[in-house]
Amino acid sequence: MNQTIPTASLAAPAQIFAGAKRPMHTPAGLVGDTPVLWIGAPFTSAGRGFWTKLEGHNPGGIKDRTALHMLRAARERGQLLPGARIVESTSGTLGLGLALAGATYGHPVSVVTDPGMEPLMTGLLTAYGAEVHLVDTPHPTGGWQEARRRRVEELLAVHPDAWCPDQYNNPDNVAAYAPLAHELVAQLGRIDTLVVSVGTGGHSAGIASVLRGFFPRLRVVGVDTTGSTIFGQPAAPRLMRGLGSSIHPRNVAYDLFDEVHWVAAPEAVWAARRLARDHYATGGWSVGAVALVARWLACTLPAEDRVVAVFPDGPQRYVGTVFNDAYCREHGLLDYQPADEPDMIARSSDRIVTRWTRCTHVIDPLATATSHAAAPTLAGAVR
Known part of the structure; x- marks a missing residue:
C-alpha cells in the first residue's frame, strides 16, 4: 500500500538564504539580536502579561555587549594599547564579557571578585583564560565592591600598561x-x-x-x-x-x-x-x-x-x-x-x-x- 507523506512546500533559494544567519568569524558576532518572549499566565493573572528581552542568549549575558563596546572604544582612543592587560572588578557577568572581548581583541584579562561569586563562574572564567583574584575581607564602609576596587588599583600598579574599564563610571x-x-x-x-x-x-x-x-x-x-x-x-x-x-x-x-x-x-x-x-x-x-x-x-x-x-x-x-x-x-x-x-x-x-x-x-x-x-x-x- 502506497502512503503519501506530507512534505513542507519548498522555498525558493533566495528565501532560504534570506532567513539564514550569517556565519560568525569572531566571538563578538555571537552577541546581540536576542529574542523576546511573552510571559503570561500562570505566572501572571489571566489575560495579562509582559514581554521580556532574553539577554541570557548572549554567550555570557547582557554584559557581553558593554565589555565589547568599552574595549573597542578604548582601543580607538588609544587608551587600551594592543595586547595590554584588562583589569576590572566583577560579580561575574561582566567577567565573562571581558573574557570574550579579550579573546576577540587579543588582551589578557584579570578580574577581581569576592567569596560570593559562584564556583561555577570561577571555573568558567578560568576556562576562558581570565586570571581570577579573590578579595577575602569587605571594606568597612564600601563592602565587597570597594574591597574589589582597591584590589584593582593594586593590580594596575603592578601592570603599568593595564587598563581598567571602570564599569561603574564609564x-x-x-x-x-x-x-x-x-x-x-x-x-x-x-x-x-x-x-x-x-x-x-x-x-x-x-x-x-x-x-x-x-x-x-x-x-x-x-x-x-x-x-x-x-x-x-x-x-x-x-x-x-x-x-x-x-x-x-x-x-x-x-x-x-x-x-x-x-x-x-x-x-x-x-x-x-x-x-x-x-x-x-x-x-x-x-x-x-x-x-x-x-x-x-x-x-x-x-x-x-x-x-x-x-x-x-x-x-x-x-x-x-x-x-x-x-x-x-x-x-x-x-x-x-x-x-x-x-x-x-x-x-x-x-x-x-x-x-x-x-x-x-x-x-x-x-x-x-x-x-x-x-x-x-x-x-x-x-x-
Whole structure:
C-alpha cells in the first residue's frame, strides 16, 4: 500500500538564504539580536502579561555587549594599547564579557571578585583564560565592591600598561546598550513601560535613554535590592548579586526613572523558580526581581499598556544558589510567598526597607547630600 507523506512546500533559494544567519568569524558576532518572549499566565493573572528581552542568549549575558563596546572604544582612543592587560572588578557577568572581548581583541584579562561569586563562574572564567583574584575581607564602609576596587588599583600598579574599564563610571558602559534598545523597537514596535534592574547603571541608562527618544511618555521602572545604597537606602549585607550596590555608580541616570522598587532575596527566588517551572525561561537574582515587579505592573496598569522587562542572564550560573534547595534553605529563601503588591514609601529616606517596596520619588542621594551640606552656608550668607 502506497502512503503519501506530507512534505513542507519548498522555498525558493533566495528565501532560504534570506532567513539564514550569517556565519560568525569572531566571538563578538555571537552577541546581540536576542529574542523576546511573552510571559503570561500562570505566572501572571489571566489575560495579562509582559514581554521580556532574553539577554541570557548572549554567550555570557547582557554584559557581553558593554565589555565589547568599552574595549573597542578604548582601543580607538588609544587608551587600551594592543595586547595590554584588562583589569576590572566583577560579580561575574561582566567577567565573562571581558573574557570574550579579550579573546576577540587579543588582551589578557584579570578580574577581581569576592567569596560570593559562584564556583561555577570561577571555573568558567578560568576556562576562558581570565586570571581570577579573590578579595577575602569587605571594606568597612564600601563592602565587597570597594574591597574589589582597591584590589584593582593594586593590580594596575603592578601592570603599568593595564587598563581598567571602570564599569561603574564609564559612559561607554551606557552607550553600549543603544543596539539593545533598537532591537526592542524593531521587535515590539511600541513600548509603554520598561522594567530594568540597576547595578552599575549601564544598561538601565543606555536602554531607557534611547527608548525615550522613540516613546517620550515611556515609564521607566528601576529594580534594586534591599540593602543597596543606589537609591538612598543605607548599605546592608546583600545576598543577591548582579543588581544593587554598596557604592554610588555615576552611570545611574536618576532623572530617567519614574519609580524604583526594592526586592528582597526570598522574593526574587520565588519569582525565578516560578518562571522556570511555568515558562522555561528564567535567570538568577536580577531576573527574579525584575519579573516580580513586571508581573505586578502588568496586572495593575491598563490592559493596553505594553510592559517590557530585561532579563540580564539565564539560569546556568545559579544552579548552586537560586535553584539549589540546600543553599536556599540555609539562607531562609524557601517556602516564601511574596505579597500581592509592594509596600509604598514616599521617599527613600522614610525608613529602611526589608521587603518588596515601591517609591515614586526618585532622587540622586549624592546630589541630595551635597545640597543639604551646602544649605547652612547659603542660609548664613543670606542672613
